[in-house]
Amino acid sequence: NLPEVDESEREFLRVTEISKMKGQGLVCARNAKLIAVNLRYIAYAMKEGTIRIINQNGKELFKLNNGTKAIITDLVINGSGATNMRDQASIIIALDEAGQ
Numbered sequence: 001n002l003p004e005v006d007e008s009e010r011e012f013l014r015v016t017e018i019s020k021m022k023g024q025g026l027v028c029a030r031n032a033k034l035i036a037v038n039l040r041y042i043a044y045a046m047k048e049g050t051i052r053i054i055n056q057n058g059k060e061l062f063k064l065n066n067g068t069k070a071i072i073t074d075l076v077i078n079g080s081g082a083t084n085m086r087d088q089a090s091i092i093i094a095l096d097e098a099g100q
Helices: 007-012
Strands: 035-037 041-045 050-055 061-065 072-078 091-096
Touching: 035 072, 041 072, 041 091, 050 072, 050 091
Parallel strands: none
Antiparallel strands: 035 041, 041 050, 050 061, 072 091
16 A cells, blocks of 8 residues: 555655565565665565666666575665766665575
8 A cells, every 4th residue: 555645745756566566565674675776777675585676767677686585674776877977886785684
C-alpha cells in the first residue's frame, strides 16, 4: 500500500512500479536503505543477495549477486551519475547480513 499523500502534493508525485515482489517483504535496519538512486541509475535489493540496477534511460539492466546469498541490509550509490567527466563515476556499495 502507498503512504497517505496530501492532495496539495499529489501533482508532484509519480509512482512507477519497477518490480513485482510477489508478496515478498524486505526489511532493513533503521536509517538503512534498500533502494538507491542517482542521476543515471536506480538500484534496489532483491532476495538472496541480488541487486538489480536499472539505467534510467530504460535500455540497460544489470543484476549483481553476492557469493553468500545473504540478504542485503543496506545499499547506496556513491557518485551523482552526472554526464560531465569529473562526476561521472557511480559505485554501488552494499552490506549484507554476512557482513560482506
